[in-house]
Amino acid sequence: MPTRTTSRPARAGRGRTAPAPDAAPTHAGIDLDQRAADVPQARDFADLGVPEPLRAALAGMGIHTPFPIQAASIGDALAGRDVLGRGRTGSGKTVAFTVPLTAVLARGDRAAPNHPRGLILVPTRELATQVHATLRPLAEAVGLTCATVFGGVSQQPQAAALNRGVDVLVACPGRLEDLIGQGLCDLDAVRVTVLDEADHMADLGFLPAVRRLLDRTPRGSQRLLFSATLDNGIGVLVRRYMHDPAVHSVDSADSPVAAMTHHVFVIGGRDKDAIVRELAAGRDRRILFTRTKHGAKKLARALRRDGLPAVELHGNLSQPQRKKNLDAFGEGTATILVATDIAARGIHVDDVGLVVHVDPPAEHKAYLHRSGRTARAGAEGVVVTLATGDQHGEVKTLMRKAGIKPLTAAVRPGEEIVATIRGEAAVRLTPPPAAPARPAPQRSAPQRSAPQQAASERARAGAPPRRRGRRGGPRKPAGQS
Missing domain, CATH: 3.40.50.300 (P-loop containing nucleotide triphosphate hydrolases)
Structure with missing residues (x-):
């Protein structure tokens, strides 16, 4: 064209x-x-x-x-x-x-x-x-x-x-x-x-x-x-x-990509973690977006505990950490990238087959920029937005402003549509062994002075304690000067 x-x-x-x-x-x-x-x-x-x-x-x-x-x-x-x-x-x-x-x-x-x-x-x-x-x-x-x-x-x-x-x-x-x-x-x-x-x-x-x-x-x-x-x-x-x-x-300023398929999953709040894990567990590259840095860090850690090769990208990382994580994602040693909005425009990696809006973005342009990480260079891609019941109205408005008519469905964990979008299941890595619990440190008795040690030995021997004067010496008998 x-x-x-x-x-x-x-x-x-x-x-x-x-x-x-x-x-x-x-x-x-x-x-x-x-x-x-x-x-x-x-x-x-x-x-x-x-x-x-x-x-x-x-x-x-x-x-x-x-x-x-x-x-x-x-x-x-x-x-x-x-x-x-x-x-x-x-x-x-x-x-x-x-x-x-x-x-x-x-x-x-x-x-x-x-x-x-x-x-x-x-x-x-x-x-x-x-x-x-x-x-x-x-x-x-x-x-x-x-x-x-x-x-x-x-x-x-x-x-x-x-x-x-x-x-x-x-x-x-x-x-x-x-x-x-x-x-x-x-x-x-x-x-x-x-x-x-x-x-x-x-x-x-x-x-x-x-x-x-x-x-x-x-x-x-x-x-x-x-x-x-x-x-x-x-x-x-x-x-x-x-x-x-x-x-x-080549397109209008905010046009969606024709090669993208957009889904909205209306979910229960208690089902969200399970559905996110299912969508993350595919073999191909995928990006999961959260609204906060803490959310990105927490989700990436949880996926790694599940044996999935996930890295994170957000503003709290140092430059060497950001580069290491982005290189791992680009090279394929990590197939899951958990990112925040601020990182979305800096990600340019081909062959990203799935974008998941774990947290819906605040406005439609952020949605388009996030979603643009897939369907790059003429390839096809799938975008999934997770919306709890109280978020559904906001997400509908978001889609309308973005010019998108998504496929919307109420979804529970384990349903076929989730597995279909996930694609071929990833081979899970063996989670790193948990660090052995350290024994509680033994509290040693405080070191005692020689008089204290002597008093202790006298007590064990059954002798009455020696009375002491004001300055710590033995009390003198009455009448002595």
Whole structure:
């Protein structure tokens, strides 16, 4: 199906002047929802003008045919235009911006120390790591270097990488501002800036930092913005920093994925734990979402006690712990990921067959973002929302706002529909042996002084206790001086 996009004449080169940061928007009249022309589907990346070294790198990654968002946007980005790409998660946006970014930068000189030439801003550490994993083979194919900077880890390796010279920097706004403030990074040489998951950055309150960083990039540099939605200030960001962008959208801003099957299980409160365990006990990858960090930790621990390979992802984990758990899930050594909402937008793992909303999310966009962890890259997926009787009304409203008509059923533990959705049962691991109970420590008698010991021995011998004077010595007989 052809992608709908705005049709505007491409500008020649990059010789335009961006408005000053404090200037009034010069193109506030852009209709961000306008999609007037059809873009023909490219058969392969050669049709889009992607250089051969990058095509070979893509083939090595198992990517041979462009997805719709890639077919629509890569040509404009290669031509130097600003691009606004809008589409659901899992639509292939990372390749849509990393390919033209590396192709454009490969035409120029290499980066000077502490002056990156390409910048990709992302909202979370997990997303930074995963974008870098896609970017790295492409960058290496054309002789570019890349690095990541984000908080929660030592900045010394990041500063050292910048000092060696980095062509493309993948960064979270907070840590990047810290490095700039210390004089360890300067954005005055940036030719291309990418904002990935801009709507999530808005949700996390990063837009002021994003604006400050964009103000540091050169006027006239190219900007690519990719977002699932255009609310929460994203439209203002587009109008302020992008010049006549080519707007490409593969879906409406909040559309559900056609390849997903949505279920609502109406359950009794006492049945919830048993049903969650049944749904978790499948062989394929699955993600279980909870509303709280404590809930995620508690559920992951309970599943591990049942012999199921579960890891957790939430805000209380250190960066090494988060990376370890996400790597285990991505590599398949753990097939169950229990996550909170804050982690949902940072999870980009293919072949997730089932998403379970253990706790229904608070609003419909969170539902779509959570659910978008399955049915990625054209695959199919199943989404199950558990609702107790008093939650059913809220969940019905949630589904209506999300544009979803779920299959709804009252469900008890052990019913066939639960086993069907669970799929082939997992081979349970032997739970780790419980640590042996430590014997209660023996309380030793307090050490006694020599007079106390002597008094004790006299008592055991039946002798009367010796009377003592005020200062502890033997009492003198009356009349003695």
